[in-house]
Amino acid sequence: MKLLSCGLLLAIFVCRLDRAYFSDVCTKWGYACRNNRSLIYCSIQDSNWIETDILQCGLTFVCEEQNGICIPAYTVGNRFDCQGEGIFPDPYQCGTYYVCYFNDGRMNKILARCPKGKYYSVVTNTCSLEEYKLQPSCPRPFVCEYPGQIGVWPRNRNIYYICALYPDSRSPYLYPKVFRCLEDMQFNGTQCVDRPHRNRGLGSLLDVAV
Template sequence: MFWRCAAIISLLALWGAIGLESSYNGADPRKYGSLDIRIDNLGANTPLNWATAGVQCGTGDNKVNMTTKDCKGGPKACFNCTSLLICQNVAGTYHPLFCSTCSTTFCDPTVSRCVDKAPLQCRPHQECTSPGFFPNPLECETYFRCQEEDGDLKLQVLLCPHGQVYKSKANNDTGGCVKRTAPTDCCRTPCNVGDNKFLPFGCDHRFYLYCSGDKATPFIFRCPQGNFNETTLDCN
């Protein structure tokens, strides 16, 4: 009984030291069901055991091992549009502690917290046109994944790690996030309002866009094979 009570007291003390605090922009957390976790320096000399055991963010086959770099020098950082990485400050270096899912809300990388409204980086700019991965023609830091689910195509907006951009020709043309080393690493192909036309995606002509009238956000497609020809308006 003594050891059981001691264990409970230790857990309560640790909970208090970490300082978990439920809040949502100052609103009642019970209303929004969101958890804003505030963690700073715990005053320890080494990371907690579960932080050194290998923290992963993501779901299913898309789980990624987190490192100190993913903490981005702070106690919280968005891994993607739905995952919030919580970190612990140890001797001036933040270490991954655990990864939390924002449930039905979004992780805003500009404030490193779960928010109700999707930030710009996580707003879908198009509908799925076919299964696969697609570059975002308006932003370099995000990209799209379209996958079949219950007979329909579901669009997912994915966010590259800090300091990286999505390149459709990376990883032997399968696409991926790469470190941004020059302005040319970022490729955008926006539409002009009033356009009604097809045009190739600037950095990779395997993809092409359709600009629709007064909508400045284009739809993006991928050629089944070959590259898009702006003159003939087909893939060859």
């Protein structure tokens, strides 16, 4: 097996590899992950995708292709902290949402529940039957693989999250801190910016008509 040459390094943390193979994983140049445990580098040779083994992650680590490293395999916990006033989706349940507000100089939160058969909609900020019909299985709306990971909330770029590590003494875990931009702004992956305004002048109307 190709990993035996790594010896004891594999059991400690990670081993560095340099063997190349035809790839059924690669779709673009650069780093990629195979089976969430192996970091490979993708390139094209003679019109074929080639993957070169770079790192084999240790038992408590997973592959992170964006930065080409192995990161600790944290679990995702169930925690929500208010980051500002407003209404926020529950990251873990579609039928509930949080109302965050200041009172006596402290941030408070209320967990509100939608009526049976309705989910909270980040599009309308209301409990919605249409939202329940759209995704009854309630897929997880965020991805937290490492501390500091940033994402935009699905279907509403006004909402974004930053993955934080909760330092539990027994088992630290990741959870998303959820934020909102101001009403007329959206998150571009780095910061809140003004929403683009479509030009609805005569020229636009003529373009549509044509």
